[in-house]
Every structure is written in structure tokens, then in C-alpha cells.
Amino acid sequence: MKANQLIALLQEHDLLRNTTLQVDDTDFVGLTYDSRQVQANTLFVCKGFNFSVDYLHSAIENGATAYLAEEDYGVSVPVILVKNVRKALSLAAQLYFDFPQNDLFVIGYTGTKGKTTSTYLTTNILSHAFPQQVAMFSTINHIVGPKPQDQYRAHLTTAESFDLFKEMRQAVDNGQKVLVMEVASQAYLLDRVYGLTFDVGIFLNISPDHIGVNEHPNFANYLFCKMQLLLNSRNCIINAETDHFDEIYAAAKVSTDPEHIFTYGFNQAQASLSITSRQATLTDSHFDLTVHDERLAALATTYDVSVPGDFNQSNSAAAILASHLAGAQVADMQYGLAHTRIPGRMESITTKHHGTVYIDYAHDWGSMNALLSFLHTQFPDHRVIAVLGSTGDKGEDRREGFAKALNDYADAAYLTTDDPGHEDPMAIAREIDSHIDHTKVKTTIIAQRETAIAQAITTATNTDLVVLAGKGEDAYQKINGVDTPYASDPVVAQDVIDSLADES
Numbered sequence: 001m002k003a004n005q006l007i008a009l010l011q012e013h014d015l016l017r018n019t020t021l022q023v024d025d026t027d028f029v030g031l032t033y034d035s036r037q038v039q040a041n042t043l044f045v046c047k048g049f050n051f052s053v054d055y056l057h058s059a060i061e062n063g064a065t066a067y068l069a070e071e072d073y074g075v076s077v078p079v080i081l082v083k084n085v086r087k088a089l090s091l092a093a094q095l096y097f098d099f100p101q102n103d104l105f106v107i108g109y110t111g112t113k114g115k116t117t118s119t120y121l122t123t124n125i126l127s128h129a130f131p132q133q134v135a136m137f138s139t140i141n142h143i144v145g146p147k148p149q150d151q152y153r154a155h156l157t158t159a160e161s162f163d164l165f166k167e168m169r170q171a172v173d174n175g176q177k178v179l180v181m182e183v184a185s186q187a188y189l190l191d192r193v194y195g196l197t198f199d200v201g202i203f204l205n206i207s208p209d210h211i212g213v214n215e216h217p218n219f220a221n222y223l224f225c226k227m228q229l230l231l232n233s234r235n236c237i238i239n240a241e242t243d244h245f246d247e248i249y250a251a252a253k254v255s256t257d258p259e260h261i262f263t264y265g266f267n268q269a270q271a272s273l274s275i276t277s278r279q280a281t282l283t284d285s286h287f288d289l290t291v292h293d294e295r296l297a298a299l300a301t302t303y304d305v306s307v308p309g310d311f312n313q314s315n316s317a318a319a320i321l322a323s324h325l326a327g328a329q330v331a332d333m334q335y336g337l338a339h340t341r342i343p344g345r346m347e348s349i350t351t352k353h354h355g356t357v358y359i360d361y362a363h364d365w366g367s368m369n370a371l372l373s374f375l376h377t378q379f380p381d382h383r384v385i386a387v388l389g390s391t392g393d394k395g396e397d398r399r400e401g402f403a404k405a406l407n408d409y410a411d412a413a414y415l416t417t418d419d420p421g422h423e424d425p426m427a428i429a430r431e432i433d434s435h436i437d438h439t440k441v442k443t444t445i446i447a448q449r450e451t452a453i454a455q456a457i458t459t460a461t462n463t464d465l466v467v468l469a470g471k472g473e474d475a476y477q478k479i480n481g482v483d484t485p486y487a488s489d490p491v492v493a494q495d496v497i498d499s500l501a502d503e504s
């Protein structure tokens with residue numbers, strides 16, 4: 001990476017303060033923000049809440065020949081001083097990896113709920129349209145090519161800029177033409193996608209979440225960060241039913257012509273796409289689309305989705321619009337939606353005598369409310385029994401939110417352990433319980449999650465709906481800073497069912 005190109009790029013973005021580097025003579029071989037990854041002739045980037053100057057010293061020992069930082073640490077190698085190191089890191093990464101986004105059609109999803117689901121739905125549609133050419137960066141995993149070794153477990157919803165552009169480069173080199181990715185609000189808060197223009201940006205929904213230490217200071221900041229996706233997208237798709245729609249649409253219009261802004265929603269005659277739910281079963285659903293925008297005429301037909309829930313019809317409409325803009329045909333959409341499985345999202349096991357068991361990642365009021373209200377409204381004759389806890393060390397207001405959703409829609413709840421962190425899971429369970437209306441919901445507190453699941457399923461009758469919420473396919477419990485092995489909800493549930501005499 002030529003230093004003079006980096007300096008020019010930083011100047012173009014008004015980020016450069018000054019530098020002690022011999023700019024014209026320098027050509028870096030490496031770029032990293034982790035001292036442990038430094039090799040000879042590397043530009044080391046000093047960033048992070050937990051950054052220590054010791055990391056810079058060890059980077060120099062390992063071969064760093066210059067550093068990029070907001071502060072001059074007075075060390076033996078030259079510095080590139082910048083106004084905002086996270087933005088500078090993102091630009092440097094784009095230059096270092098030769099702007100891989102220019103060779104990809106990039107689709108980004110933001111929203112409090114449904115990012116992972118919609119990302120999977122879209123990837124499945126596009127993989128049918130463009131086999132072996134679709135990369136995906138989701139909370140669950142990353143796909144950068146068609147081979148099994150091109151898949152990685154994800155660490156964050158949206159990776160650090162350096163890692164993001166590195167994986168984009170791998171994807172391009174592996175022949176990928178489209179990228180579908182999740183864009184967390186944190187990505188804008190910490191400039192992980194600074195300087196990236198998306199071909200399509202989708203705003204699914206917003207409700208209060210991710211507010212607190214290390215996250216957003218308040219809801220206004222959360223909304224502001226989420227709206228940045230639309231300000232940085234060539235085409236925008238917005239859920240017509242989202243809270244704060246007017247503000248969000250106005251933000252999109254700041255940088256995008258209304259011709260390139262699309263909307264969708266249930267029975268929304270004015271939206272680009274209007275959804276009419278035809279049938280919802282315990283395991284899938286069917287819906288029709290009508291169009292308000294003539295350019296979308298081909299999309300007005302019937303679709304089946306292999307994941308249940310009215311909210312997944314909404315996610316599907318977003319995926320249809322996004323994949324249409326990427327060049328997919330209706331047949332690809334119908335195939336992709338009908339053949340999608342999302343690990344830990346609305347997965348179900350139909351038992352012989354103990355009802356239907358759902359495993360779902362719902363872990364805050366918005367998702368729990370969407371899930372339970374769907375089940376309650378669609379299947380009013382079935383009892384809803386939930387098994388859940390609430391995470392420790394964060395999201396304390398989720399506890400009251402869970403109780404609210406249970407009060408509105410559940411008949412019984414087993415309150416148990418879910419990633420308690422440094423807190424006592426029983427105290428968390430009692431806190432949820434303190435907000436429960438016991439005239440509506442019968443609660444039982446059981447510390448061990450496996451036991452709670454076993455009791456819920458064993459005592460369920462054939463028309464009951466047992467919801468195992470919050471952990472999806474997680475095979476661990478976060479306890480005192482350690483990921484403690486846990487078999488995972490689907491495995492525990494299946495073991496319980498297999499052990500029941502009347503199920504064999």
C-alpha cells in the first residue's frame with residue numbers, strides 16, 4: 001500500500017492532521033490494528049477503547065515501520081496523525097484490499113429485528129439466481145466463496161472495517177458477485193462501514209434496544225446510526241410499518257432520489273409492495289404481493305415461506321425487493337423463500353403427543369412480542385408455554401419487556417437461565433417474575449435450562465405450543481465471562497422428546 005495514496009485518501013476525507021513519514025518513499029507490505037498480527041514493514045493502527053501504548057511498542061518490535069493514530073506517542077517510528085482513527089482505518093483497509101466493494105453488488109440490512117433472517121432469505125434467493133456467486137456476512141456465519149473452507153463462524157454482526165474489507169477481497173477473488181450483509185447500528189457508531197456505499201440498503205424496523213454502556217447512549221443515537229445505512233445506499237428499501245417511518249424516509253431522501261426508494265408492508269396500498277397474508281401454519285406461511293409501482297409488476301404473485309410467522313412474511317417482502325434490485329427473477333424468489341432454514345430462528349419440532357416445540361432466538365421485547373402475538377393470534381385455541389431467561393450484565397429493561405409480552409400472550413412460563421454473565425440467573429428470573437401478571441400467566445422458576453425445557457415439553461399436551469426462546473442454536477451459556485458448554489436448545493429438546501415413552 002503506497003503511503004502517498006493513503007495520505008491523499010485521508011486528505012480527501014479531511015481526516016489527516018499531519019505526518020512525520022517520508023510519504024513518497026514508503027510502500028507498506030502490511031496493515032493491522034492488532035500488534036500480534038504485525039509483520040515486517042507494517043502500518044500499525046492504534047485504535048480501541050482498551051488500547052494500550054504497550055501494544056504499539058510490541059508492534060514496533062514485531063516490525064511495524066509506522067503507525068496511524070489520533071495521538072503522537074513519541075516512539076521510534078513515524079506517525080500518521082488523524083482526526084478519527086476508526087474512519088482512517090476503514091479507508092486504509094479499502095485501499096489496502098484494493099476497494100473490493102467495486103466488484104460486488106452489496107446489499108445491507110439494518111433493523112432491530114430480522115437482519116439475520118432477511119439476510120438468509122435474500123442469500124437463498126440470490127444463490128438460486130447466481131449459483132456459487134453470493135457471499136454472505138451474517139451474525140451466524142460468513143460465506144466468502146463456494147467451497148466449505150470459505151465459511152467462518154461470525155464474531156460480530158458487522159465485522160471491524162479491516163476484517164470486513166479483507167473478507168470482501170476474499171469473496172471477490174473467489175468469484176463472488178453479490179454480497180448480502182447485516183449492518184448493525186454499532187457498525188456506524190464505530191465507523192466499521194465508513195466510506196462504503198451500498199447498492200441496496202434496507203431498513204426493517206426499530207424498537208428500543210442496544211442502549212447502554214458500550215452501545216448507544218440513547219434511542220435518538222440508535223435511530224441516527226441505523227438511518228446512516230440509507231444515507232449511504234444507492235437504492236433504499238423501507239418497511240412502511242416501521243416506527244419513525246417519516247423520519248427514516250426523510251433520511252433516505254437526503255441522498256437518494258424517491259425513484260430509488262421502495263417500501264413494503266401489510267395491506268399498504270401506497271407501498272411499492274403490499275403483502276396480503278393468505279395462510280399461516282405452524283410450520284410455514286403463504287402470502288400474496290400486490291404492487292403499487294409498475295416497475296415491480298412481475299413481483300405481484302404468490303409466495304410460500306418455509307419459516308413461520310407473519311414477521312417472516314414481512315422479512316420476505318424485503319428480501320424480494322432487494323433480490324429484484326440485484327437481478328433475481330420471481331422463480332428464484334419463490335424457490336429461495338420456500339427453501340430457507342435459518343439456524344435457531346423459528347425452527348420447530350412437531351411431537352406426537354406434546355404439541356409443537358419452537359426454538360427461536362427471540363431475546364428482547366420486540367422479538368418476543370412478535371413471536372408470541374403471532375402464535376396467539378393465529379392459533380388462539382392452543383396454549384402458549386414459554387421457556388426463557390434474560391441475559392445478565394446487559395439489557396436490564398428486557399426483563400420487564402419479556403414479562404409484558406408474556407402477560408399479553410402466554411399461558412405459562414418457565415423462567416430459567418440465559419447467559420447470566422456475572423449475575424445470578426435466579427435473581428434475573430425473579431425480576432422477570434415480579435412483572436408477571438399471575439392471574440394470566442402461571443410461572444415456574446427452574447435454574448437449570450435443561451430441566452426447565454424437559455418440564456415444559458413433558459407436561460405439554462398435543463395442542464400446546466412450547467416456545468424455547470432466546471438462545472437459538474447457541475451451544476454455550478455465558479457465565480462469569482466464560483462460554484460454558486451447553487448442548488443447545490434444539491439438542492436438549494430432541495433428547496427430551498426421544499426419552500418420552502409416548503413419543504417412541
Ligand SMILES: CC(=O)N[C@H]1[C@@H](OP(=O)(O)OP(=O)(O)OC[C@H]2O[C@@H](n3ccc(=O)[nH]c3=O)[C@H](O)[C@@H]2O)O[C@H](CO)[C@@H](O)[C@@H]1O[C@H](C)C(=O)N[C@@H](C)C(=O)N[C@H](CCC(=O)O)C(=O)O
Nearest residue numbers: 033034035047048049050051055156157158160184186214
Ligand atoms: C464496544 C465495541 O463494540 N467494541 C468493539 C471494538 O473494540 P475496540 O475497537 O474498542 O477494541 P478493543 O477490543 O478495546 O481492543 C483495543 C485494541 O487493542 C488491540 N490489541 C489488543 C491486544 C493486543 O495484544 N494487541 C493489540 O494490538 C486490539 O486489536 C484493538 O484494536 O472493535 C473490536 C474489533 O476490532 C470488537 O471486537 C469490539 O466488540 C466487542 C467485543 C463487542 O462486544 N461489541 C458489541 C457491542 C457489538 O459490536 N455488537 C454489534 C451489534 C450487535 C447487534 O446488533 O445485535 C455487532 O456488530 O456485533
Ligand SMILES: Nc1ncnc2c1ncn2[C@@H]1O[C@H](COP(=O)(O)OP(=O)(O)OP(=O)(O)O)[C@@H](O)[C@H]1O
Nearest residue numbers: 112113114115116117311345360361362367370371
Ligand atoms: N421483522 C421482524 N419483526 C419482529 N421480530 C422479528 C422479525 N424478524 C425476526 N424477528 C424475531 O427476532 C428474532 C431474531 O431474528 P433475527 O436473528 O433475524 O434478527 P436480528 O436483527 O439479526 O437480531 P439480533 O440483532 O438480535 O441478532 C427471531 O428469532 C424472531 O423471533
